[in-house]
Amino acid sequence: MKEIQTSKLLDDIKKAGLATLYPEDRIRITVGMATCGLATGADVAYKYLCEKVKNSDYRISVVPVGCIGFCQREPLVEILIPKLPRIAFANVNKDKIKKIFENLSENRISSISADWRYDEDDFIIFNKKRELCNGALPDEIKSVKLYNEIPFFKKQLKIALRNCGYINPEDIGEYIARGGYYSLCKALTEMSPKEVIKEIKKSSLRGRGGAGFPTGTKWEICRNVKGDVKYLICNADEGDPGAYMDRSILEGDPHSVIEGFLIGAYAIGATEGHIYVRTEYPLAIERFNKAIKKAEEHGLLGENIFGKGFNFKINVSEGAGAFVCGEETSLIASIEGRPPEPTLRPPFPAESGLWGKPTNINNVETWANIPVIIARGGDWFAKIGTEKSKGTKVFSLVGKIENTGLIEVPMGIKLEEILEIGGGIPEGGTFKAIQTGGPSGGCIPQKLINLPVDYEKLAEAGSIMGSGGMIVMDERTCMVDIAKYFLEFLKDESCGKCTSCRDGLHEMYEIVKRITEGRGIDGDIELLENLGNVVQVASMCGLGQTAANPVLSTIKYFREEYEAHIKEKCCPALVCKELISYVINPELCSGCTVCAKNCPNEAITGEAKEIHKINQKKCTKCGICISVCPPKFKAIKIVSPAVT
Amino acid sequence: MNMGHNGQKVGAALVIGGGIGGIQSALDLADSGFKVYLLEKGPSIGGVMAQLDKTFPTNDCSMCILAPKLVSVARHPNITIITNAEIKKLSGEAGNFVATVRKEPRYIDEDKCTGCGLCMQNCPVRQIAYLDKEEEKIELDSEDRIKIEEILREYQTKKGNLMPVLQRINATYNYLPADLLRYIASELDIPLSQVYNIATFYNAFSLVPKGRHTIAICRGTACHVRGSLRIQERIEQKLGISDGGTTEDLRFTIQTVRCIGCCSIAPAVRVDEDTYGNVKTNQVFDILRKYK
Numbered sequence: 001m002k003e004i005q006t007s008k009l010l011d012d013i014k015k016a017g018l019a020t021l022y023p024e025d026r027i028r029i030t031v032g033m034a035t036c037g038l039a040t041g042a043d044v045a046y047k048y049l050c051e052k053v054k055n056s057d058y059r060i061s062v063v064p065v066g067c068i069g070f071c072q073r074e075p076l077v078e079i080l081i082p083k084l085p086r087i088a089f090a091n092v093n094k095d096k097i098k099k100i101f102e103n104l105s106e107n108r109i110s111s112i113s114a115d116w117r118y119d120e121d122d123f124i125i126f127n128k129k130r131e132l133c134n135g136a137l138p139d140e141i142k143s144v145k146l147y148n149e150i151p152f153f154k155k156q157l158k159i160a161l162r163n164c165g166y167i168n169p170e171d172i173g174e175y176i177a178r179g180g181y182y183s184l185c186k187a188l189t190e191m192s193p194k195e196v197i198k199e200i201k202k203s204s205l206r207g208r209g210g211a212g213f214p215t216g217t218k219w220e221i222c223r224n225v226k227g228d229v230k231y232l233i234c235n236a237d238e239g240d241p242g243a244y245m246d247r248s249i250l251e252g253d254p255h256s257v258i259e260g261f262l263i264g265a266y267a268i269g270a271t272e273g274h275i276y277v278r279t280e281y282p283l284a285i286e287r288f289n290k291a292i293k294k295a296e297e298h299g300l301l302g303e304n305i306f307g308k309g310f311n312f313k314i315n316v317s318e319g320a321g322a323f324v325c326g327e328e329t330s331l332i333a334s335i336e337g338r339p340p341e342p343t344l345r346p347p348f349p350a351e352s353g354l355w356g357k358p359t360n361i362n363n364v365e366t367w368a369n370i371p372v373i374i375a376r377g378g379d380w381f382a383k384i385g386t387e388k389s390k391g392t393k394v395f396s397l398v399g400k401i402e403n404t405g406l407i408e409v410p411m412g413i414k415l416e417e418i419l420e421i422g423g424g425i426p427e428g429g430t431f432k433a434i435q436t437g438g439p440s441g442g443c444i445p446q447k448l449i450n451l452p453v454d455y456e457k458l459a460e461a462g463s464i465m466g467s468g469g470m471i472v473m474d475e476r477t478c479m480v481d482i483a484k485y486f487l488e489f490l491k492d493e494s495c496g497k498c499t500s501c502r503d504g505l506h507e508m509y510e511i512v513k514r515i516t517e518g519r520g521i522d523g524d525i526e527l528l529e530n531l532g533n534v535v536q537v538a539s540m541c542g543l544g545q546t547a548a549n550p551v552l553s554t555i556k557y558f559r560e561e562y563e564a565h566i567k568e569k570c571c572p573a574l575v576c577k578e579l580i581s582y583v584i585n586p587e588l589c590s591g592c593t594v595c596a597k598n599c600p601n602e603a604i605t606g607e608a609k610e611i612h613k614i615n616q617k618k619c620t621k622c623g624i625c626i627s628v629c630p631p632k633f634k635a636i637k638i639v640s641p642a643v644t
Numbered sequence: 645m646n647m648g649h650n651g652q653k654v655g656a657a658l659v660i661g662g663g664i665g666g667i668q669s670a671l672d673l674a675d676s677g678f679k680v681y682l683l684e685k686g687p688s689i690g691g692v693m694a695q696l697d698k699t700f701p702t703n704d705c706s707m708c709i710l711a712p713k714l715v716s717v718a719r720h721p722n723i724t725i726i727t728n729a730e731i732k733k734l735s736g737e738a739g740n741f742v743a744t745v746r747k748e749p750r751y752i753d754e755d756k757c758t759g760c761g762l763c764m765q766n767c768p769v770r771q772i773a774y775l776d777k778e779e780e781k782i783e784l785d786s787e788d789r790i791k792i793e794e795i796l797r798e799y800q801t802k803k804g805n806l807m808p809v810l811q812r813i814n815a816t817y818n819y820l821p822a823d824l825l826r827y828i829a830s831e832l833d834i835p836l837s838q839v840y841n842i843a844t845f846y847n848a849f850s851l852v853p854k855g856r857h858t859i860a861i862c863r864g865t866a867c868h869v870r871g872s873l874r875i876q877e878r879i880e881q882k883l884g885i886s887d888g889g890t891t892e893d894l895r896f897t898i899q900t901v902r903c904i905g906c907c908s909i910a911p912a913v914r915v916d917e918d919t920y921g922n923v924k925t926n927q928v929f930d931i932l933r934k935y936k
Binding site for chain 1: 765838841846863
């Protein structure tokens with residue numbers, strides 16, 4: 001393999017990469033094969049496609065790509081026929097593939113029911129668009145909706161996710177074809193390290209891991225600290241439950257992180273980088289390792305990169321399932337093999353980090369933004385977003401929402417617009433709250449739906465930006481139960497170093513637990529608030545300082561729900577097990593016996609064609625009866641307070 | 645203790661042993677107006693009670709009783725604590741004893757030390773104090789030895805090798821066998837206590853054998869909102885084990901995990917390497933049936 005030493009060689013690879021991205025002599029079929037896709041059957045679809053291609057008369061290449069973000073509609077398959085728009089098929093299964101192949105010929109596809117099409121592709125690094133179709137569109141393709149007519153994609157602007165779902169993550173050529181490593185080349189050959197930092201500072205990029213510290217300033221501090229060896233760390237310990245953008249980037253576009261890393265290393269003067277990935281992301285680890293190997297083969301990692309005497313290597317460290325390791329000092333301890341308990345700052349990692357050397361830590365999404373900023377300039381980036389929060393942010397829109405998936409939107413977008421992207425609440429539910437920032441964040445209620453999303457506004461509302469998880473909740477979500485859920489999570493994940501966090505969270509959990517079990521007493525809410533404040537001020541690291549947010553914010557906005565649990569022993573959302581009962585409505589029950597047959601605890605009795613009854617003593621409230629009761633009867637309902 | 649001119653006892657008392665009994669005696673004496681020297685052989689006072697969880701017969705929290713007394717002793721103007729010390733000679737009679745005490749050196753300025761523990765964490769040679777390698781040689785059977793040597797060869801010289809070594813052992817054996825932990829502690833020159841500290845900290849490690857298949861039930865927020873608790877309860881009920889447990893036939897281990905990043909297809913369950921999305925309560929057995 002030839003090492004890339006000049007931009008000329010980069011151009012050669014780009015040309016080859018474009019030929020595989022937009023082949024002229026064959027059809028290109030891509031399958032979204034990130035973990036989310038695989039879980040919904042993308043591997044089955046991929047194998048079946050390969051089989052079909054083998055028996056096909058046409059020249060077709062089947063390519064696995066990352067996740068395009070629309071996870072709700074996976075598996076996603078896209079077909080690019082030369083000179084035609086690329087068309088996308090959602091929820092693909094074997095039957096659908098069979099049908100596609102029946103209608104596919106060498107240069108056209110007829111009578112299709114595609115979900116959307118792309119007439120052009122955005123090359124954000126080059127600030128160029130590439131027209132896909134050549135000449136007039138055939139009618140059957142014209143009838144397919146355009147990509148940006150789909151509500152889910154309409155308001156999105158993809159910077160960090162620019163390549164996810166477009167390129168084969170294991171093919172460095174396709175990454176280079178879309179502008180990859182050009183920014184590195186630019187930084188190394190045209191810019192001094194100080195200019196790189198200046199550009200990043202100009203962009204006002206803030207850390208995407210949660211706290212939002214300005215990246216350029218962080219780099220500058222680390223650069224100015226004296227030291228012979230400096231380290232970079234990529235924090236891919238995406239512990240926030242409900243957020244998975246880092247996983248998606250590592251699985252779909254690992255080279256963007258490597259390139260960001262390299263640019264950062266050049267700016268700061270580091271020679272070695274570590275990426276710390278959660279063990280729960282096996283595919284991400286595999287793809288990233290492959291990407292490192294490819295980059296090394298091409299001379300983009302290693303010694304004398306671009307012939308500029310700049311050396312850099314990357315090591316992969318794997319986590320082992322501890323939430324606190326996302327905190328920078330415990331992450332460093334974990335890499336070193338020490339017990340991953342946070343340590344006091346200062347000294348900050350920029351002064352004394354990994355192995356006591358100056359260390360700069362940024363998370364995956366931050367690193368992925370870097371190449372675009374270098375290519376397009378800090379000023380361009382700073383034009384996007386709000387006054388204090390620039391650029392775009394990736395959110396994982398999940399929970400009780402129609403279109404779940406990853407979205408990348410400009411900062412300052414209103415929550416309402418995000419809900420529009422999500423397509424509203426499924427099954428006719430009504431929106432109640434949105435939880436942001438994971439266990440460190442809070443719940444934002446319906447009345448703040450006009451809130452623009454940026455670091456400051458979210459903090460004002462009692463939540464945080466966090467790594468970007470957005471969990472939508474409807475009226476069937478119990479806020480006390482959510483508080484209990486987060487407390488359980490946090491008390492388990494607390495490392496135990498600070499008493500306030502270790503014991504305070506445990507006590508708060510016990511109080512919330514007794515409230516959800518109907519044993520709450522007057523004064524519990526005030527006690528929770530008190531304890532929460534103590535945990536906030538008396539804990540050392542970010543985990544403890546923010547651990548009370550979920551409780552405090554739900555109390556702030558949903559106090560009446562807590563009161564209903566305590567005073568009336570009633571769970572308005574019908575979630576808390578001890579406070580609800582499943583009952584059969586005698587007027588609707590037709591005696592079909594389905595529920596009785598499916599009940600795992602034989603709690604339902606009744607003869608065929610007679611009204612059934614649930615024995616409350618035997619019922620474990622598993623909810624199976626309600627899911628099997630035929631929709632035409634809907635005879636089972638949940639009531640609260642519980643009946644005996 | 646001398647007899648005062650009015651027949652009252654004045655002066656100092658020596659309490660030997662800094663356990664709960666010694667602490668209480670010291671406090672009572674000091675409160676009665678005596679100067680008390682509290683002598684303890686170990687490096688710190690507290691004794692056995694500090695190591696207990698509960699006390700008999702009331703089941704009270706042991707530390708909750710002891711801790712305030714520890715603080716009182718340390719703060720009491722009339723009590724001087726002498727730790728790391730033993731009594732060498734005692735002579736005299738009631739009211740007038742002379743005690744000779746030998747104090748072991750501590751090599752630390754006790755006036756300045758705040759007890760933060762950082763020196764212990766950073767001492768490069770501390771393992772020498774704990775481990776006599778000749779005596780601690782751990783015998784492994786040949787099969788284990790080959791596997792472990794291969795892992796060690798790869799990481800022995802690298803910095804920060806404990807985590808990857810544990811991960812490899814966990815991947816090979818599906819858990820961390822105790823004798824292997826002792827073996828690597830000695831080979832890597834890391835105190836066994838630290839190896840255990842790491843091995844028990846992370847959710848991904850287990851010290852007991854796990855089943856052939858691991859059912860990872862995602863308990864992330866998105867999964868929680870969409871009902872993963874019901875799924876967990878259903879699986880637990882059917883297999884007759886709870887979270888972290890293993891079935892008797894070693895077929896399944898249930899392990900809840902904090903988000904596997906499949907929030908868009910919540911609730912999600914991962915069995916070994918296969919991820920299942922949008923799982924329904926009454927589907928779980930169709931999934932589990934595939935794994936023998």
